[in-house]
Amino acid sequence: MWPVGGIMMNSKVLRREVVVIVLTTYADAKDAFRQRDLRQALYDDGEHLMGGVIVNLHGTEHLDRRRLENRLFRRDTFAYFETDVIPEIVHEVMAPSLAAGVGDLLPLARKTMMMLAVDVAGVDRPSGTQAEIDRLYLLMDRLARASTVGHATGDKDRIVADGDAALDDFEREFFLPSLQRRRTMLELFEAGTIGEAELPRDVLTTLLRNQDRLDLPYSTLLREVAYFPWVGSHSTSHQFVHAMHHIFDWLDEPDPPHTHVDRVALLDDPLVLQRFVHESLRLHPASPVALRRALADVVLRSGAVVPSGEMLSISVHAANRDAAVFGTDADRFNPFRTLPDGVPPWGLSFGHGLHACLGQELAGGLEPAPSELDHHLLGSIAVMAAAALTAGVRRLPDQPPVLDTSTTRTVFATYPVAFG
Secondary structure, eight states, X not given: OEEETTEEEOOXXXXXXXXXXXXOSHHHHHHHHHOTTEEEOTTGGGHHHHTTOGGGOOHHHHHHHHHHHTTTSOHHHHHHIIIIIHHXXXXXXXXXXXXXXXXXXXXXXXXXXXXXXXXXXXXOOSSOOHHHHHHHHHHHHHHHHHHTGGGBOSOHHHHHHHHHHHHHHHIIIIIHHHHHHHHHXXXXXXXXXXXGXXXXXXXXXXXXXXXXXXXXOXXXXXXXXXXXXXXXXXXXXXXXXHHHHHHHHHHHOSSOSSTTOSHHXXXXXXXXXXHHHHHHHHHSOSSSEEEEEESSOEXXXXXXXXXXXXXXXXXXXXXXXXXXXXOTTTTSOOTTOOOOTTOOTTTTTTOOXXXXXXXXXXXXXXXXXXXXXXGOOOOHHHHHHHHHHHTTOEEOTTSOOEEOTTBSSOOEEEOEEEOO
């Protein structure tokens, strides 16, 4: 591997393709995210589960799907989730752990976000029982591992096969009943029996109402609806655990740089807590690498050329630690760092351009603006962190957290905590 300006030339075989250029600077990474002739390639190894899903689309097909689903991802909808839905879900999910006095941050966060994400996707939970939640949780975990098999360290064929089986189970147990209920409701709506306000506001209903325009195959409809719960529950939960890990480190630091910020201060000022979350998001992007395939010769701002058909790797991890943008302490956790104008505190962790994360505001909220402080979106991660801190969450000295060795991504497998 050798550098070319802010770029690394790399002959490493990755996912059976030769990555010829690796971008490592913030400016080059941001530029690449804007290039229309660079196609999403991160999920190519998980194509069987990700084919036709919005994150894997390109060009006009992606734009049409995104415009349609953007109708659901409105700021007022996120505000409703944040104030009315998420706190209720967090209370329900945390109740058993609070009663026991101990728990694990990872499943707590995953179940919270999964219950929110299934509502967004349009997946019904007929019984609403804990057993049903646990069943969905298991299926989403298997789908997540299969969809990101390119990062797996184990038997990839076995992981993909297990993902196929999980999708079959999800289809039979949850998707088909949800699909039939929405088709029935749409028939009643078209007959004038029910009004617009009585239709579910979710991805599945939106896609069904626009089926004539989209002409989606049934298999694509199934994969699209399955995608939202697993990506919502897994990526956000890992980011929540990373944020809590940094918060614990900060609170345990005998002489932190900002001594006035303790547990009470984090709870008294939600904007300070959100700064901690944003800084953690910068250091731990859900996808540390973004892969793109060139559909034509692409000339980057550095002058480097990505030949048509070749692969490009965007190191979000490195770009988010670019000292030219984030300072000489870019590798350190510092929620009070000063940033250049136009640089979000989370860096490029939510991507950029047309493929920026649809749920960015739901997970991370908004950057504070003086005119919007009264109705500022904090994001689900900050809301969950506030709930955990209010419940007296703390690490267990005799049960340290454990990293997940089944993936090349740096994420925790378990994070035991105590409450009270």
